[in-house]
Amino acid sequence: MPAYARPPARVSQPGENIEREAEAHAAAVAPTNSPHPTPDSAPAPVPTRSTEDSAGASSAANVGSTPPPASASASADANSPSARLPAYAAGRVEARRGRGDPLPADARAPLEDHFGRDFADVRLHSDAEAARLTAALGARAFTSGRDIYLAPGTVASDTEEGRHLLAHELAHVVQQDGQAAATLARAIEPPPPARYHETERSAAALAALDRLEIPAVKARHLPLYSGLAQAHQLKRVRGYGREGADQRSVWSRQVEVGADAVRERLTERGIPVPADPSGRVRLKLHRGARTTSKRLSELQTLLRIPEWDREGRRRDFQVDHIVELQVSGQMGSGVGNSVENMELLDQPSNSSSGGTIRSSIYRKLDGFLDTLEPRPDRAGFLRGHDLVFTSVAATGAGSAATGSAWWTRAEIEQAHTLGTASAPTAAEDGDRAGSAEEFILSAAPGGIAVGRFRHSPGAAPTIGATQARALAGLRITAIALTDLTGTPDGPVGTLSAEWDLPADWQPANPAITISLQGDGEYRGYPSALPGLDLEYRHLSPVSFTRISTEDGELYAEGTLTPSIPILAAPLTVQLRGRELGFALDYGPEQVSLPIPRTTIDDAWVSVFYSTTRGLGVGGDILYSIEGAGSGELGASVSTGGGVAFEGGFTFDPALFDRARVRAWWRDGRLGAEGTIGIDTPDKIRGIRSATASVRVDEGRWSFNGSAELSVPGLSQASIAIRQGEGGLELAGDVALATNPAIRSGTLHVECAQTDGEWKVAASGTAQPAIPGVDAELAVTYADGAFDARFSGAFRRGMLSGQLSVGATNRAVAADGSPGGPPSAPDAPIVVYGSGSATVRIAPWLQGSAGLRVAPDGELTVSGEIALPDSLEIFSRLEYDKRLFGMSTQIPIVPGVVAEVGGNLSANASVGPGALDRLAVRIEYNPAHEDDTHVTGEAHLEVPAQAGLRLGARAGVGLGITGASATGGLEIGGALGIAGAAEAGVRIDWMPSRGLEIDAEAALHAQPRFRFDVSGYVAVTVLGASLYDERIELAAYELGSGLEFGVRFPVTYREGEPFDLSLDDLEFQVPEVDPAAMIRQLGETIF
Structure with missing residues (x-):
């Protein structure tokens, strides 16, 4: 497809993830004080460019179809003009691909070490065309695939700034390497939790961790490591462990040394091979080796893990993981522990390589963790995160590569280990049979001769110094032969010897006797060697239960369990x-x-x-x-x-x-042994400082120290650092300081780890300083917040009710509840609270009101009091008052009299007096009761009634001695009102003067008299009423415009009884003419 027909290629922008990652690599290679084009590193590889104002390096997109095309960026708008490479420029980049100059040799080597990649295929473009392309992009440099374009005047690669720029661009080469959307793996998966904050040093430390350093003995495997890194498979998995690895067992089970390969190699070395598979091959396995005699099958087993190197030198080999298991992305099983990833490596090299890689990883990881705030614990971090390596570099650490030796699996299976084997000479092979004067000691049945012992017939052989060590590991002291020495088999004698071992290995029984078994005429071999118990002074005893002799040496394997x-x-x-x-x-x-x-x-x-x-x-x-x-x-x-x-x-x-x-x-x-301490105030919120000496005695940790606290509300501010049942403890009981809510108290304070963070927490109780609160306050401290709370019954002064009160250094909301963290480490402790109580202002006046606790701890009642509908302040009182009266008898004739009488009386009742429609406000502080002030309004209602009674009586009576009889008419009238006397009352009460109520109540009316006319007959005999009957004949109302009423004062003084006397009542009595009214009534009636 022609360039003009291709869609415009994507160009990364400063600040994108891949730019941050490239800059991190550049900073790791060559730190510079020049402005960085991008901040911290993160994954997302797309072709990039650097702008003039960023003063950094970047890369442009690969627009061709053969090399990887540019991928879309997640962080820039793909449709914005600045995010696209013009089509004509993309075509020029494609046309010039691979035509530039290679990297300078002096710069290439360290950069290849850093990235773990061969940069032989990278090309630099700095000609006129490169100048036009960089100008078109407004960039100092850009990278497309493996081509780096530099603007004119770009600094040389032999300067710090030049190396910085080149490392930045090479990071983009790696990012775009091998796939259209290649991604540089993030060094840590998953990323650290949000509670760990990166600092300005984190990006460089993360970039350093991204590169795996392997020791010199592993350098020959660098391409394999790099391939795994590019495939995102080179990692130390979270929670890595080697359980179940046992690579020696895997090797022994799966590596087979072919019999044909053994025959072929022996033939190449001129060593005769018997046609019978059970026949023995006599050979020297390597340079300096003794002649040995082995069956073919024994050789196959022996060659699986040889004891010599390819030069024929004696070496101990171990089964090694080619790609160290710890970075293979595997645990103790899986591909990383397969035989395909194994070889034989000499013991010193193998022992050092794994530790060298591990130490490098831990050193770099510690460097990264040191940049985080707070710093995570390494062990815990490794349990939860993969460490991903995207580049590899071989270093000179560990054992020297020149001193290492190895065998590959293919070499073992093809029996290349026989490359230094040789056939024994005739002298080395020796005679196969002895004589009556010479006994031959062989290593095993049909084995090689290890010693020749001359003797006179019937006499014991003489043991010389050389002959005494014919069997390495033993010092032969005597040989006793029987008469059957010349027979080809069966017992032929005994061999007495002492163990001949290094001084550090002491046998339990130094001397032994071994039976000799016939192995031909005048020839025998040791049989049934006894077990050997050795004491190795540096570790522990070891037992060899089965010992044999091979090729003139003792051979045994035992188990040593370290002490x-x-x-x-x-x-x-x-x-x-x-x-x-x-x-x-x-x-x-x-x-x-x-x-x-x-x-x-x-x-x-x-x-x-x-x-x-x-x-x-x-x-x-x-x-x-x-x-x-x-x-x-x-x-x-x-x-x-x-x-x-x-x-x-x-x-x-x-x-x-x-x-x-x-x-x-x-x-x-x-x-x-040592000293630990906290020197940064409030590093752990609540701890000002701490110091403690540490020792371990008899396997137990002991701590002696204290931590000074910065917990608010404390008077004693230190806790002990000690060894507890659960490990290190920072804990203790401390006294609370006095504050408006707390008189005294104790807190148990502990510093413990919760969800990976150390926090100070405390709980306890306190005696309240608020009068009327008798129960203890519950006190807590957590994450800088101090809280003391009480909720329960309260009684003080004229108050009794329920109260919730607390003290805190947190902010108190308008509704009186604490919330959120403290505003500052030294935020003061304030008191808050609310409740409700019954307020008994006077024996006759009580109600419920809201309570509020002021920040200084004082309790106040402020606001309206909820009171009953009516409060009685005095009971009902009754009054009667005779205004005037008359009664007379006028004799008419003896025994007959005229009786005329009349009266006018007033009566009244007052009470009970009650206050209703009360609206009372109170300002009351139990600490200042004398200042209590009750104000409000009330309605005074006094039920009252008042009346006048006018009576007139006229009749004729008969009087005799001892008896009288009277008959006539009785006229009576009543004038009355009933109702409630009312008055508005303003209440103003203070304890110093009590409650005073002064008001005047009055009733007024314009009633009419109601008269009733009754007849009566009364008979009295000897002073006793014999007959008295009244008959109501009629009723009439008379009179108008009569003003009648009653007025009385209401005066109440707290502590004094309410008393209303007749003198206090003022009746308004109309002018009444009884005679005239009787005449008027008579006229009406008659």
Whole structure:
């Protein structure tokens, strides 16, 4: 497709993820003070360019169809003009692909080491066309595929700024390498949690972690490592462990040395091979080796893990992972532990390579974690995150590559290990039979002759110094032969010997006697060697239950269980003549620290021994103790020849500033000593500072120190640092300081880890300082917030009710409730609260009201009081008052009298008096009761009635001695009103003067008299009423315009009884003429 027909290629913009990542690589290679074109690193590879104002390097899109086309960016608008490479420019880039100059040799090597990639195919363009293309993009440089275009005047690659620019562009080459949307893996998956904040140093540290460094002995495998990195498969998986790896077993099961291959190699070396598969091959396996006699099948087994290198030198080999299992993206099983990923590597190189890679990873990871705030714990971080490596570099670390030796699987299976084998000479092969004067000691049935012992017939052979060591591992002291020595088989005698072993290995029974079995005429071999128990002074005893002789040497394998509890796996000890040796690489599953709550996070401890090299121990154990921190112990051999572990322990740096103490393992016990402390105030909110001395005695941690607190509300501000049942404890009981809500109290304070963060928390109780509150306050402290609360019954003064009160350093909302965190570390403690109570202002006046607690702790009642509908302040009182009266009898004739009488009386009743429609406001503080002020309005209602009674009586009576009889008419009238006397009352009450109510109540009316006319007859005999009858004849109303009423004062003084006397009543009585009214009534009636 012609260039003009292709869609415009995508160009990345400054600030995009791939630009940040490229800049991180550039900063790692050549830090510069020039402005960085992009911030931190992150994945997303698209072709990029750098603008003039960014002063950095970037890359442009590959628009061709053969090389990878540009991918769409997630962070820039693909339709914006600045995000597109013009079609004509894309065509020019495509036409010039691969035509530039190679990288300068002096710059290429370190950059290839950094990226772990061969840059031989990268081309630089700095000619006139490159000038036009960079100008079209407004860039100093851009990259498309493997072509880098530089603007005129770009700095040279031999300067820091030039290397910085070149590293930036080469990062884009790697980003676009091999696929259209190639992605540089993020170094950590998943990314660190949001609570860990990156700093300005994080990007460079992350870029350094992105590159895996492998030791020199692994450099020949660099292409394999790089291929895995480009495929995003080179990683240390989260929670990595080697459980189940056992690569030696995998190798032994799956590697087969072909019989045909063995025959072919033996023939090439001129070594006769018997046609019978059970026949023996006599040969020397490598340079300097003794002549041996092996069946073909024995050779196949022996060659699976040879004991010599390709030059024929004696070497111990171990099964090694080509791509170290720890970075293969696998655990103890899977592809990483398959035989395809295995070879044989000499023991020293193998022991060092894994530890070297591991140390490099941990060093870089620690460097990255150090840039985070707060700093995560390494062990915990590795349990939750993959470490992904996108580039590889070989370094000179570890064992030297020139000193290493290896065998590949193909070489083993094709029997190339026989490349230095040779056939024995005739002299080395020796005679096959002895004589009556010479006894031949062979290594095994049909084996080679290892010693010749001359003797006189019937006499014991003479043992010379050389002959005494005919069987390596034994010193022969005597040989006793029987008369059957000349027979080809059966018992022919005995051999007496002493074990001949290195001084560090002491046998339980130094002397032994071995039976000799016939192996031809005058020839015999040792049979049924006894077991051997040895004491190795540096580790522990070892037992060899079965010992044989091969090629003039003792051969046995025994098991040594180290007496050091830290090494939990037994060692296989090999005995070859007088040479003893063992080697084992202990992984985390084979290491144990008998310390409570201890986890082995990682371990690589190599323990090896040979008679010539002695004991060797190396490697490290990484461990963590729950609730405390993590440490490491480096293995070594002490000056006394014993195994020692020295290192340190780091308490959680998220808690302590001074967190490191010395640690060691000696004499079967862990020891430690040092000082830890917190120096940054409020590094852990609530702790001002801390210091403690640390020791481990008899396997137990001990701490002696204290932490000074910055918890608000405390008077005693320190807690102890000690060893508790659950590990390190920062805890103690502290006294509360007095405040408006708290008189005294105690808090139990602890600093503990929650969800990965150290926090101070406290709880306790306090005695209240608020009068009327008798119950304890519950007090808590968490994450800087102090809270003391009470809710319950309250009684004080004229108040009784329910109250919720608290003290806090948090903000108190308008509704009186605390919320949110404290506004500042030194935010003051304020008191808040509310409730409701019954307010008994006076015996006759009580109601319910709201309570409020002021910030200074004083309780106030402010606002209207909810009162009953009516409050009685005095009871009903009755009054009667006779205004005038008359009564007379007028004699008419003896025994007959005229009786005339009349009266006018007033009556009244008042009460009960009651206040209703009350609206009372109160301002009351129990601490200042004298200042209590009650104000309000009320309606005074006094039910009252008043009346006048006018009576007139006229009649004729008969009087005799002892009896009288009277009859006549009685006229009576009543004038009355009934109702309620009302008055508005203003209440103003203070304790100093009490409640005073002054009002005047009155009733007024214009009633009419109501008269009733009744007849009556009354008979009295001897003073006793004999007959009295009234008959109502009629009723009439008379009168108008009569003003009648009553007025009385209402005066109440608190503490004084309410008293209304007749003198207080004022009647308004109309002018009434009884005679006239009677006449008027008479006229009406009659």
